[in-house]
Amino acid sequence: MPKESTPVVGVTLDRYDRQILDILQRHGRINNQELAERIGLSPSPCLRRVRALEDSGLITGYRALVDAKRLGHSLTALLHISMDRHTPERFANFEAKVAALPQVQECLLITGQEADYQLKVVVHDMDDYQNLLLNQITRIEGVTGAHSSFVLRRVLEHRPIPSYPAASQ
Amino acid sequence: MPKESTPVVGVTLDRYDRQILDILQRHGRINNQELAERIGLSPSPCLRRVRALEDSGLITGYRALVDAKRLGHSLTALLHISMDRHTPERFANFEAKVAALPQVQECLLITGQEADYQLKVVVHDMDDYQNLLLNQITRIEGVTGAHSSFVLRRVLEHRPIPSYPAASQ
DNA sequence: GTTATATTGGAATTATATGCTAAAAAATAA
DNA sequence: TTATTTTTTAGCATATAATTCCAATATAAC
Structure with missing residues (x-):
């Protein structure tokens, strides 16, 4: 389904990966089921992609933001x-x-x-x-x-x- | 147990709350069980405190960090x-x-x-x-x-x- | 077009989150 | 200090979510 995939410094991202990155950068603690729903994938491949993004080092961590x-x-x-x-x-x-x-x-x-x-x-x-x-x-x-x-x-x-x-x- | 609790702009934080803030600012996607373990509370009061910190506006959100x-x-x-x-x-x-x-x-x-x-x-x-x-x-x-x-x-x-x-x- | 490779969806299993209640702790008043 | 009130906890039961596995499907290579 994802036709457009761009290689970026060793990693190849398709639209699913990009959607995951976009959503997790705004809602870092969203659960996998809702994330999967939002990007239009079932939970298992969605989770696998998140893990791959983490393992590849493209996602470097997660942070809670606090009101200083x-x-x-x-x-x-x-x-x-x-x-x-x-x-x-x-x-x-x-x-x-x-x-x-x-x-x-x-x-x-x-x-x-x-x-x-x-x-x-x-x-x-x-x-x-x-x-x-x-x-x-x-x-x-x-x-x-x-x-x-x-x-x-x-x-x-x-x-x-x-x-x-x-x-x- | 927590003696030292400081009122901060309407919110009163004890050492548990502070530990939660410290940990979530570094590991925003940690699960509640491990968070509870690290701060020395059982999962239910730990989760209640996280929700309270979110609802009070002290925690303003969560973000994934990516390698630009x-x-x-x-x-x-x-x-x-x-x-x-x-x-x-x-x-x-x-x-x-x-x-x-x-x-x-x-x-x-x-x-x-x-x-x-x-x-x-x-x-x-x-x-x-x-x-x-x-x-x-x-x-x-x-x-x-x-x-x-x-x-x-x-x-x-x-x-x-x-x-x-x-x-x- | 056929074969090989990679990715998905869904079921089963495991783990985690959540709500509730009795018990414990802390705070307050006597 | 002791009794009373209030708050918070721990643990259980249940609901929800994560994770693994594998057959089915799609994608890519030939």
Whole structure:
């Protein structure tokens, strides 16, 4: 039935697989029976496909999303970090230190003259932020600069990655 | 048994609830029996607590994580957008246009002189990025500037939000 | 068109989720 | 501290779902 199947880095996906990816990215805890129903397959092949997607590494995990504000983390900030030297040791050390901070939601190594890393952090309030910044992050060896932006509103977040190869317009 | 229970914006969490949040943020598809086992409760009260956390809005959903690169999206960029005027209409229109673009993973309204929004986008390659930027995003009414950073490496991503009130050091 | 290969659907089995109730624990009041 | 009330739990019964197996079907190769 599925005619259109596209090979993607070793894995071949047909429309069933793509539907599974689309649905699981929005409803990660949907049960297999309903998933099967939605994509138009019976439960057994549907489950087999989900397992195959997991085993292939295309699905890397599942996460519950929680309301940070209701957990007392009212402030989200983007932190742009500059390093003095771009050596593997500097980077490895910084990354290890940052990984030990539970407030850090995300750490990206990025291009740009402005910064080497962008961190996304959640804290209770500005006092906690100041503490994190001054007592933890700027004390990491090699950090020469830090610029903060604060998140005023989360317009879009946790959106699904398109399961089809991006159309070039 | 749980002595330490903290009221957080209307919800009171004890150590069981916190454990549930911690585990589900890492293993969103764990089954209730194993979850119950891990937190040291029998399945029925465990499930009741999960449902309560969902109903209270503290757990806002579940997501499967997928490997963007293996889906053909090799390039991730951070896009900083400046607007000409800061009117509700401008913002609402921009946000609606951006929400219609599947490449946009995240859109945050932020502070800072540099930009009003930060977008996180995934695309197949630089050609697609150029196309997205020039033909879609910069054409949205009110957009006066766009600065791009590219993600070289994802050091940390999708980390759990701490379930305990942030310790002020 | 025929053969080989892969995938499906459905039944049987196993495992899990869910609702209920008595018992235990915790909180409150005396 | 003790009695009383309230809340929460554990365990059982039942409903629902996951998983395995295999014959039937579809797809691909020849």
